[in-house]
Structure formats: structure tokens, C-alpha cells
Amino acid sequence: MAKKILFIEDESALQKTFGDLLTQEGYKMISALDGETGLRLVKETKPDLILLDLILPKINGFEVLKKIKEDEETKDIPVIILTNLEEIKDVERTLESGATTYLVKSQYTLEEIVQKIKNILKDK
Amino acid sequence: MNSKTTFFQLDFFSQCKKYDVPFLQCPQFLFLIMGMIIIGSILFTFAIGNHYIKNPSIVALFTLSIAAVLFIISFIITRSFEKLLEVSRMKSEFISIVSHQLRSPLSNLSWAIELLMSGKLGKIEEKQVEYFRILKENSARMKELVSDLLIVSRLETASLPSKKTTFSFEDLVKELIKNFEPFARASNVKIEFFSEENLPMAFGDPSQIRLVVENLLDNAIRYIKDKGKVIIKLKKKNKNIFFEIEDNGVGIPKEDQKHIFQKFFQAENVLKYQTQGSGLGLYICKAIVEKLGGKIGFKSQENKGSTFWFTIPFK
Numbered sequence: 001m002a003k004k005i006l007f008i009e010d011e012s013a014l015q016k017t018f019g020d021l022l023t024q025e026g027y028k029m030i031s032a033l034d035g036e037t038g039l040r041l042v043k044e045t046k047p048d049l050i051l052l053d054l055i056l057p058k059i060n061g062f063e064v065l066k067k068i069k070e071d072e073e074t075k076d077i078p079v080i081i082l083t084n085l086e087e088i089k090d091v092e093r094t095l096e097s098g099a100t101t102y103l104v105k106s107q108y109t110l111e112e113i114v115q116k117i118k119n120i121l122k123d124k
Numbered sequence: 125m126n127s128k129t130t131f132f133q134l135d136f137f138s139q140c141k142k143y144d145v146p147f148l149q150c151p152q153f154l155f156l157i158m159g160m161i162i163i164g165s166i167l168f169t170f171a172i173g174n175h176y177i178k179n180p181s182i183v184a185l186f187t188l189s190i191a192a193v194l195f196i197i198s199f200i201i202t203r204s205f206e207k208l209l210e211v212s213r214m215k216s217e218f219i220s221i222v223s224h225q226l227r228s229p230l231s232n233l234s235w236a237i238e239l240l241m242s243g244k245l246g247k248i249e250e251k252q253v254e255y256f257r258i259l260k261e262n263s264a265r266m267k268e269l270v271s272d273l274l275i276v277s278r279l280e281t282a283s284l285p286s287k288k289t290t291f292s293f294e295d296l297v298k299e300l301i302k303n304f305e306p307f308a309r310a311s312n313v314k315i316e317f318f319s320e321e322n323l324p325m326a327f328g329d330p331s332q333i334r335l336v337v338e339n340l341l342d343n344a345i346r347y348i349k350d351k352g353k354v355i356i357k358l359k360k361k362n363k364n365i366f367f368e369i370e371d372n373g374v375g376i377p378k379e380d381q382k383h384i385f386q387k388f389f390q391a392e393n394v395l396k397y398q399t400q401g402s403g404l405g406l407y408i409c410k411a412i413v414e415k416l417g418g419k420i421g422f423k424s425q426e427n428k429g430s431t432f433w434f435t436i437p438f439k
Contacts (some may be wrong), residue, residue: 024244036249084227105231110238
């Protein structure tokens with residue numbers, strides 16, 4: 001069965017791009033446009049991997065990450081942070097909370113991001 | 125400050141025009157007025173003191189009123205300084221906000237182009253590929269410009285902290301040369317690297333030094349017209365490590381040389397055949413090197429090439 005990836009990101013343009021890309025790569029993508037919906041879908045769908053933006057409406061990405069990692073049922077799901085914030089303090093804060101890796105949007109191509117996703121899902 | 129700049133400070137007409145504030149709020153003008161009042165009042169107090177020698181309260185009253193005038197003027201000066209500082213801070217903050225806001229749409233744009241070009245959504249025609257390439261190159265250029273602007277605004281608001289550690293400068297340069305190899309090959313440029321043996325470890329912020337070397341290396345390759353050679357040397361000099369990069373590119377015209385480290389400046393001969401680049405690279409290099417306690421400079425001859433150098437202290 002196709003692996004499920006939950007993409008929590010408020011930019012609908014990116015939701016579309018990643019939707020097409022991940023479907024092409026053989027994954028099933030579930031999208032959430034805000035933190036609250038994201039958290040609900042984490043519980044409901046139990047994805048294999050989560051792509052998480054940090055600046056989000058309703059509940060921000062830092063909080064979403066914390067809640068995912070506090071919950072026994074969801075704490076083992078790998079989370080990739082995908083954001084435009086690039087301050088060291090943000091990187092440290094999310095890695096301490098248990099994020100698997102931190103990617104600054106402007107520094108990666110889609111191909112590189114897909115490669116990261118593949119590597120993480122392979123190790124799982 | 126030499127005598128020429130001191131004299132220029134006195135030319136408050138052009139100075140105040142530069143700040144774009146009215147005369148009564150212009151620090152240079154107010155300082156001049158205050159100076160004249162002080163000199164005048166000393167002379168006048170002397171005269172009045174001689175005249176009313178038997179009535180000291182008149183002299184005291186006069187001095188007191190002069191002091192009050194001076195107090196008001198210095199208050200206005202302080203206020204106008206505050207205003208100018210505030211404007212400068214707002215400018216840097218504005219750049220920072222704008223650049224941050226530009227980043228999201230730019231990522232969306234470049235990823236959408238990448239996906240289209242990958243052919244995953246359907247085959248694209250030869251003719252279309254050319255235009256997609258233009259889109260891709262230009263979004264990459266915008267990304268670079270935005271990130272340069274962010275660095276500048278951080279440097280100017282002093283919010284780019286340096287994490288100083290000891291590190292191997294030689295390894296850093298080797299790694300960067302490797303990264304630039306494809307770009308150099310595509311531009312028909314050979315990179316040669318010479319390092320003095322037993323070079324001590326450098327002391328500074330490696331991620332910031334990396335920015336400097338990247339900028340200089342990029343310039344050296346970019347401004348070689350047909351084919352050429354870039355020579356990089358590392359050696360010990362006094363209490364510093366001396367980095368030097370020589371190219372046989374287009375060089376910098378003599379009249380442009382004194383402006384080369386200014387923000388947004390691009391030499392005339394470069395603009396003729398190449399419009400890429402933000403004009404911020406060398407400004408960033410200078411700001412970083414000086415912040416880390418080093419010096420930067422160059423010598424250049426038009427159509428012969430340029431040699432840029434900088435120093436970084438070691439421990």
C-alpha cells in the first residue's frame with residue numbers, strides 16, 4: 001500500500017505542487033492548511049511521515065510538533081520541518097522537540113526534498 | 125578624519141540636502157549655529173561684564189538666558205539625531221521584512237518551475253524548455269538577491285552574530301573549490317590552489333568566512349570572459365592568515381576602483397555584458413571581514429584581471 005505523507009502547510013500553491021509531486025513518486029498525500037486540522041489528521045490518519053511548516057494559522061508549527069511528540073500514539077512518526085525561517089534558535093528548538101530534520105525552503109530543490117523523504121521512509 | 129572631510133562637514137548646504145531634512149533640524153547646521161552663539165556670547169559677556177562691572181546681576185541674567193538658548197538648540201540636535209537613527213533602523217527593518225515576505229512566493233515559483241521542467245507532469249516541447257530555463261534562472265537570481273539583501277540588513281542592524289571558533293581555512297577553501305568545480309568547468313576556467321604548509325587554524329565564524337570566499341570565487345570565475353585561470357593562495361602573514369585570489373578576467377576600470385566595496389555598485393565594464401549580480405557581494409565581504417577583525421583589499425587592471433585578498437586572524 002502506498003505510504004501516507006501528511007503535508008501541513010498554509011500555502012495552497014505548495015499543497016498543489018507537492019500533491020502532484022508526491023503522487024508521481026507513488027505516495028499518498030494528505031493535506032492540512034492549518035495547525036489545528038493538521039493535528040486532527042495526524043491522529044485520524046496515522047501518516048508514515050509528516051512535512052510541517054512553522055508559520056501556520058490557528059496553531060503554529062512549533063506547537064503542532066510538540067503535541068505530536070507528546071502523544072504516545074504519534075510520537076514515532078518522523079517529522080520534516082519545511083520552512084522559510086532560518087534562525088539557528090528555531091532549528092535548535094525544533095530538533096530538541098524531536099523533529100527528524102530541518103529544511104529551509106529556499107535552499108532545496110524538490111528533487112533533494114524527495115530524496116530526503118525516501119531516505120527517511122527507507123530507514124523506518 | 126582628515127582636513128578635507130572636516131571641511132566637508134562644514135559645508136552644511138550639501139550635508140543637509142543629503143539627509144533631506146529642513147535646516148532647523150539638520151545637525152550640521154545646528155552645530156554651526158551653536159558654535160557661533162557660544163563664541164559670540166563669550167565675547168559679548170566679556171564686553172557686557174566690563175560695562176556693567178558694578179551690576180553683576182545683569183551679567184548673570186544675560187549669561188543665564190544664553191545658556192537657555194544653547195540648551196534648547198542642543199535638545200533639537202539630539203532629537204534630530206534620534207530621528208535620523210530611527211529612519212536608518214526602519215530602513216533595515218523594512219528590507220528584512222520585505223525579503224522574508226518575498227521568500228515564500230519565490231519558493232513556490234521555483235518549485236513549480238522545477239516540477240514542470242522535470243517532465244513528470246507531461247512532456248514539454250523543445251521551444252518551451254528554453255523559456256522554462258529563463259524562468260528558472262531568473263527565479264534563482266531573485267532568490268540570491270533576496271538572500272543578499274537579508275544578509276545586508278542583518279549586518280546593518282547588527283543582528284548577524286558571529287560564532288567564532290577555530291577551524292581549518294584550508295579545508296574550507298578546498299570544499300568550496302569542489303563545489304564551484306562544475307560552474308568553473310562550464311565557464312572554461314581552471315582553479316589552482318596553493319597553501320603554505322603547516323598553516324595554523326583560523327579563528328572566526330566559518331559560515332561567514334564561507335560567504336566571503338564564495339563571493340570572491342564566484343566573482344573571479346564569472347568575470348573571466350572566454351577562458352582563464354583562477355589562482356587561490358593561502359599563507360601565514362604576521363598574526364593573520366592571508367587569502368588571495370587572482371583571476372585573469374575583465375578587471376576593474378581605474379575610475380570604478382574606489383567605489384567597488386560600496387553597496388549596489390557594479391563596475392561599468394561588467395554591466396556592459398553581464399547584468400546578473402546584486403552589487404552587494406563585495407559590500408557583504410568587506411563588512412564580514414572587518415567584523416571578524418581582518419582586512420580586505422585588491423589590485424586590478426582593466427582587461428588584465430583582478431587580485432582580491434583578505435586576512436583572518438589565527439589563535
